[in-house]
Amino acid sequence: MEGHDEKKPDYVKVVNSNQFKKLMHNKKKFIVPLTVFFMIFYFLLPILTSYTTFLNKPAFGDISWVWLFAFAQFIMTWVLCTIYVKKAATFDKQADQIIEDQLKKGGTTK
Numbered sequence: 001m002e003g004h005d006e007k008k009p010d011y012v013k014v015v016n017s018n019q020f021k022k023l024m025h026n027k028k029k030f031i032v033p034l035t036v037f038f039m040i041f042y043f044l045l046p047i048l049t050s051y052t053t054f055l056n057k058p059a060f061g062d063i064s065w066v067w068l069f070a071f072a073q074f075i076m077t078w079v080l081c082t083i084y085v086k087k088a089a090t091f092d093k094q095a096d097q098i099i100e101d102q103l104k105k106g107g108t109t110k
Helices: 009-015 018-052 067-104
Strands: 059-060
Touching: 009 018, 009 067, 018 067, 059 067
Parallel strands: none
Antiparallel strands: none
8 A cells, every 4th residue: 555654563672562571471370370270170070070970969859960060161161251351351452552652652663
């Protein structure tokens, strides 16, 4: 596009900025524990059903604990997804602010 003189951020400067490093640190601090929790909760069902009989006991009438645990996995997935989407929106705002700050500092390329 000729005549299009929009400034673009210098992404090397963005990546090397302290703001970006802090953003990445905060993302890791959020994502890693959630991922670990999800993986443990997810793989706990097949492990417990394969190696124990604890979940085979009735919880309510004919409904055993394994059914409640399996249903809880669906709930856990939706809850974690909702939490992540809301938190990701704040990360996006922070990333936009970092780019805006870099553009103000003159860290641009054409």
